[in-house]
Amino acid sequence: MNSSKPRKSPLAIALLALTVLAGCNDDTTIVEQPKQTEKPSEQLRTVMSQYQSAMATLDSTTFGQVNDQMAGSRLAVDRQYLDKLMQIERSALSDEDKIYYDTFLFDRNIAIRGAAYPNTRFGNFAIPITHFYNYIDWNASHAGSTQDTPEDYQKHIQVIREYTAWIDNLYSQYSLAIVDEARLPTILTQRLIDSTKDALAVGTDNYGLLKRGLNDMLAHADQYSDETLAEYTKVVDDAELATTRLVDFLQSDYLTGARGEGKVTDTNIGWGALPNGQAWYQWQLDRNSTTGKPATELHQLGEDLVADAKAEMERVAQLVIDKRGTSIKAKWRNDSTVEERTFVLADAEGNINLNEFFDYLNSEQFFYGRDGRTIANTPYAALCAAASSLTACEAALVDYNIFKTDANDVVAKYFKPIKTDYTIVPVPANREKYDGVASYGGNEFNLNTHPDYSLQKWNVSTLLLHEAAPGHHFQNAYATEYPPADKPEYIQGVWYTAYAEGWALYTEWLGLEMGIYGELNSDGKPTFVNATGMCKSDLDYATFQGGVYTDAEECNALQYFGSLNEAQLRNMRLAVDTGIHAKGWSIKQAQDYMNQNSALGDGDIESESFRYAAYVGQAVSYKSGYLVIKEMLAKAQAKLGNQFDWATFHDQLLKYGDQPMEVVETSIENWLKAQQ
Template sequence: MKTNKPYPLRPIALAIITLTALAGCNDETTYIEQPKQSQAPAKQMRAVFTDYQDAIDTLDSTEFGQVTDQMASSRQAVDRMYLDKLEAVDRSALSDEDKIYFDTFQFDRNIAIRGASLPNPRFGNFAIPITHFYNYIDWNATTAGAEQESADDYHKHIQVVREFTAWTNNLHSQYAMGIVDQARLPKILANRLIESTEKALAIDTDPYGLLRLGLKDIRQHSDQYDSSFIAEYEKAVDDAANAVSGLVDFLKTDYVDGARGVGSEEDTNIGWGDLPNGQAWYQWQLDRNSTTGKPAMALSQLGEDLVADAKAEMIRVAELVASKRGATLQAKWREADGTFSTRTFNLRDSNGNINLNEFFDYLNTEQFFFGRDGKNVSGTEFAERCKTASSQSACEAALVDYNTFKTDANDVVAKYFKPIKTDYTIVPIPANRELYDGVGSYGGNEFNLNTNPDYSLQKWNVSTLLLHEAAPGHHFQNAYSIEYPPADKPDYIQNVWYTAYAEGWALYTEWLGLEMGIYGELNNNGKPTFVNATGMCKLDLDYTTFQGGIYTDAEECNALQYFGSLNEAQLRNMRLAVDTGIHAKGWSIKQAQNYMDQNSALGDGDIESESYRYAAYVGQAVSYKSGYLVIKDMLEKAQGELGGQFEWAAFHDQLLKYGDQPMEVVETSIENWIKTQQ
């Protein structure tokens, strides 16, 4: 028998309701229950973490999260409450390991509180504003429309579909508010968001087919369901599709009308710095992503200095190629209008000096791209896997090379790490995502490789991209924290994520390829000699056929694979300048593209996707080099202070086993570790 007796609320729920109700009041007096001092500090800290997670779950238990200014303010109240609770714990009484967790939680709360204190605090969430690069419309629609395993699962999942509709309608209202407060995406990014959303959600002739996959499955097994439930599920899916349709129509009309620029790559002032209070917001984004606290202009100058320094090594590689092939080369070149010609490349100028721009262009001729080199590759062991890609031949050729180097890399990295049992798979990015995703990514033990002939990396990038995304890059980073976790790692810490740490590590592993001899033995300056290498360029290979015959011998192969490492490092150098250029200095996307073209050998497709990425994914690009520099500094500090006691595996163990951390916490962690080794 039902009664009207209210369900008893947990104490944490009562606390949050009271706290958030007061969040908008002027009374600044807040009564916070302090941790019981009879409890050990380590237990006090873990109790704070657990209660914080419970508080956030109580505040917002929806599938996709509520993104509003009001929710941001409520979360800030919770953040302040638990920051106070944490700081009541005696940090000095914690172990070095627990201090890592303490400092990480403290950093999180401080950066979140700052963001929620700025105008339009909904921007302090990764999901706002959604762009083509982080398209939550696509991702959340994938979750809402997904097939379920059983009838019982579908009866539960209908609520997820309804929550997606509510989330979409709320997103619609947030974008409408952006018009009112003059804080909306520039036209060029809004158009790209619309285009990517429509392509991602469409299946065959149904523009919102992605949302109907589960419904289609129910209809195919209609004997397992009541007709009333099928009708109910149909309505829920139709409501979701109508909500997305309404949002897209709104973006195409009211939202784009009056947005910044005309939708051209020449549009300036498209960055966050041009929004109301935009420079303050941009600095917050930089601090959140880099976790180093460096101001925008300092990061910009650092980037430009590093870009200039990297060119000396690029010239050394060009000198070797010129010595083997001559200073004047000819190769097939794609013109801007899509036609092809045989172009002559003069690697030296009239004074005999290397012309880097000519060398960059030479390395972007058709022979260096899978699927554009005139080779037809088919019938490999990857044929079935490549059916999702836009170019079957390009995909198979790329997967053959990347998997060959995967075997080599696994053998080499074993000397620098504890054994990693978890394997990874190299999979092509699906055709419908190739034009919007980057050149590669990692997730769920999968190295996702873009094999589109126009949006993929050149053949001379195989080594560095695999080192970055897989072993010992993101895959080791992910697998290591799972296989070698600390004994009492709090649940909260297992769920944190920092771009500077994750991408700084991956960039560090690109550099580690030099130390591991991937490109050859090192000279006295720590630079590869291109001989006796441990990587993919073996002495016994047939270089008339390997990768389409683009190398004269193993030495040139190593030199160009090393150039790939240099070029990717240069990309991260340029990101410091380009991200700050767009969002702090008012650069256009075209200016960013020209800067990358003049200072690297990135392909046109790569430059296009990267420039749009920086405009859309605000501040994230600076995290790579920022994180790398901290790790490299800590490595040099450890080697200098430990001398012969330094062990690679032990150093990497300390870096990886705790998982993601802010870089300022990494510094403290490694410094404390060094003391314990002496």
């Protein structure tokens, strides 16, 4: 490969970046005014369509340009199209079109507000890149991908060149961050470096991810001319050199002088400690929660909800005590050793020790791959080859797929049916340490099955409800299968984390209503009997999940505890995200807070705490969106009474796809008026 070129100083790179405008010119953006002869609905669609065209013309590169100059050009377009939108008579639109109007209005306002701050390049999910959203990994995977035909490889040369330009631009942006004193803290920089190296390496080749396509061509060299092979080799060499230079820079000049010593006890590592950081952080909160609540209010709300949640956790603990007694022996991991420990769940007066109960639920028997079982030869063996622990992966996929069938049967009573199916797949071994416990995308429920970074067995029900049906998968499939008749293309491409994650958290709660954990009592709490979920009365509980439950009642109670614990996680996220980014908390403070208030496992707490530090403001979206949906549900049930229908209510929430939560409120209220 090519040898490294002399490095320029960060200041020189920064000055160069300030003087170069890559492919954009404000003067070339021409915005036509809406034709006054068009109906308001047509004007709205024209504005949205023209906006998309203007943005596509502004930046047509494969990976996108992120710098202050491009941000300034985007700001100009946003302002022009906000002006055009305001010329449309909103009152003349249908309720459906008002949803689209208000969504477009929210987007332009939040974008314009973000662009008003210094360092506008930070008003983008992609900058600064972190281990949690590692675009270096994702873009390198695309640049290095194999192609189907020689013609495709010839076209792909330009994609690789654009990747190299993107990497060079990223180098410039991180160099500017040194000058601006707006760089990542040491602890997140090191995690970004480590995750990037882990992701790009293939075998012994540190940047093998970039060479998969080239290696495929060399394996079929008779199909290509010498000139084509030489050109492809050159662009891949350039891409590798640029990526190597960026990683070397991150672990030298960029890392030197970054905030903190790289320890979990480092304080002031959040966005609030950056120049103009508190204003930037509030903007991130507003963009993610879409509710407009200030950081102080969200923090206090989180702490209040955390305190309230413990009473129901004690009810589950009491049921376990009734069945097993106050003292339980189980294997416990203490650092690197595993030993038998006695868990005392209540004192002589019957006062429950929740922290001891939390520890019991993190004993070895509750983790796949740590419970002493060997699971093999299941239908999921081929899928699990990508994971680090074959037995843990196969055991988990067996349980999750059983509940998948149960959940689909129950969901059918609350929604219109969907046709699109999903697959449960393990997170690849090289991403297990960095990806968190689960995610959803492309009709795949991605499950982390690493024994140290996965969720406990009692989380199967709530995690599948959240990620798959009726959570993220169902939400995405429903909007595709039941779209409104004339949904603008712009609306089809929007995404709001408060809507998506608020919906998924709502579906966790909906599991109670659906009887997943048993019939409900007069207070709306599950009784743990006659459940519709995975804990069937006729199961052999001596063997099910390794014999961790005495019977169906305890199984339902602990699966319900999983729902409580996940709800508590979202409560804690309000406090922890704002704690790190508005109050100067360290990673250790965040971890201690989660450990004291939940039964999350150590690996889960570790990955979650780093996630909140890296993925700024996103963690508050879950509870923020959920609370709005629950409020709208209460209004609908109160107003419609016996006429309330779950499928109809859910249809109104889902068919339009993602919306800001303030738009969801308007949508449901207009829908309720129309029911009279």
